[in-house]
Amino acid sequence: MHIQEWLESVPAVSVYLLVGVVIGLESLGIPLPGEIVLVSAAILAATQDHINPYVLGACATGGAIIGDSIGYLIGRKGGQPLVQWAGRKFPKHFGPDHVAMAEAKFDKWGMWAVFFGRFIALLRIFAGPLAGVLKMPYWKFLIANVLGGIVWAGGTTALIYSVGVVAEEWLKRFSWLGLVAALLFGIGSFALMKHRAKKAAAAREVEESPVAATVD
Numbered sequence: 001m002h003i004q005e006w007l008e009s010v011p012a013v014s015v016y017l018l019v020g021v022v023i024g025l026e027s028l029g030i031p032l033p034g035e036i037v038l039v040s041a042a043i044l045a046a047t048q049d050h051i052n053p054y055v056l057g058a059c060a061t062g063g064a065i066i067g068d069s070i071g072y073l074i075g076r077k078g079g080q081p082l083v084q085w086a087g088r089k090f091p092k093h094f095g096p097d098h099v100a101m102a103e104a105k106f107d108k109w110g111m112w113a114v115f116f117g118r119f120i121a122l123l124r125i126f127a128g129p130l131a132g133v134l135k136m137p138y139w140k141f142l143i144a145n146v147l148g149g150i151v152w153a154g155g156t157t158a159l160i161y162s163v164g165v166v167a168e169e170w171l172k173r174f175s176w177l178g179l180v181a182a183l184l185f186g187i188g189s190f191a192l193m194k195h196r197a198k199k200a201a202a203a204r205e206v207e208e209s210p211v212a213a214t215v216d
Contacts, residue, residue: 012051015041019056020063023153027067029074029129034064035121035156042157046164053161060153064118068128068145075132106134114144118152 019041026034038060045051105123106113114136117127127148131141 010044010048012055015044015051016055016059020059022063023060024063024067024070026125027064027128028071029125031125034124038153038156039160042160043164045157046161053157056161057154057157060157061149064149064153065146068114068149069142071128072132072136072138072141072145075129076135078129078133103130103134106130111136111140111144114141115148115151118148 019037022032022037023034026032041051041056041060042053045053045056105117109116111131113123114127114131117123128141128145
């Protein structure tokens with residue numbers, strides 16, 4: 001079967017569910033490629049008439065908001081022991097340097113770390129649970145969570161879909177290139193945040209070193 005015929009046979013409901021579930025689990029605190037899945041689905045919607053971009057955007061937004069809310073509740077109940085447990089189980093995603101980076105962003109941005117965290121691959125995993133661990137007032141978290149979910153999920157869907165419609169014929173002929181581009185974007189974003197996390201951890205170690213304490 002030709003790839004275009006296969007894409008046309010993909011049930012729209014399965015695409016909506018996949019996007020909502022993956023983004024929801026990522027927002028909850030499970031390291032999954034939510035952004036890659038969303039971008040790929042939006043490209044698919046641009047080339048397949050049976051996939052509604054409005055429904056897709058709504059599912060992505062709902063998954064983001066609900067997942068973050070569950071992550072907040074888990075973090076608030078589990079506290080710091082939860083962060084330490086996650087660091088032992090998933091050191092590549094929840095190691096000390098990653099946690100230090102996330103905490104630094106929360107110290108700098110406050111409740112808006114939840115909002116801006118939507119647009120940063122690594123911080124998107126931490127935002128909900130860490131807000132709960134740090135006992136952020138729920139009303140502040142909810143405002144930032146809802147706004148961030150709408151702007152990130154809805155905005156990403158609208159942007160990628162619009163670009164896809166303009167380049168529809170090109171995408172139909174070379175659809176795999178769009179998926180590769182989305183994958184590379186996701187990998188590059190993750191690598192950048194990992195580098196920043198290491199820098200934040202190194203700066204924190206310098207601040208907490210005995211020499212720094214003596215100088216103070």
